[in-house]
Amino acid sequence: MSSQLSNPSQWTTGSEAPTDKQKSFLSTLASSKNADIDPSSLTKSEASQKIDELKHQETVNTDAAAGEPIQDPKGWATGDEPATGKQMGYVAVMAKELGEEVPEKLGKSEASERIGELKGRTGM
Template sequence: MSERQNPEAAIKDPDEWVTGDEPTTAAQESYLGTLAREAGEEIPDGLTKAEAAKKIEELQERTGRGGTSR
């Protein structure tokens, strides 16, 4: 099955991202803020893209917003 037929096959671990050490994107920051408010949690400043992606996944599971799990 190709990646087009199985979109989950295209999902890379954030630790393997070439740009994972770059600062978070505006979209990540916005979504993290929403999830953090729902979870009653503070998000530390200075997260990288990879760290933000992991935190998003964690908070999605805690808040029930996660679409699919890996």
């Protein structure tokens, strides 16, 4: 089963149109790699393979800060979902270091933005 998961061409739904999330991520990634790709002309499996290819290419924009999200967190398809445990842990460590209250709940997008802001203030 794991070989099927790692091989998009064998996916049961691989011949379907790419998801909105795939199209959005692929467009953003292609732009950062200076690649001309029309995500809507690909299948799910082709989009996944193209994403993997582009992720392993060197980024054209050398001015981009390391560790910055490829896409603006406000545009994330899952941005309104609760933040991951890892995100909340990172926010908690930096907030405590700054003597600030640790928020109880954040969405994924909010947590990402908060992490970026706290990183700048803590130097982490």
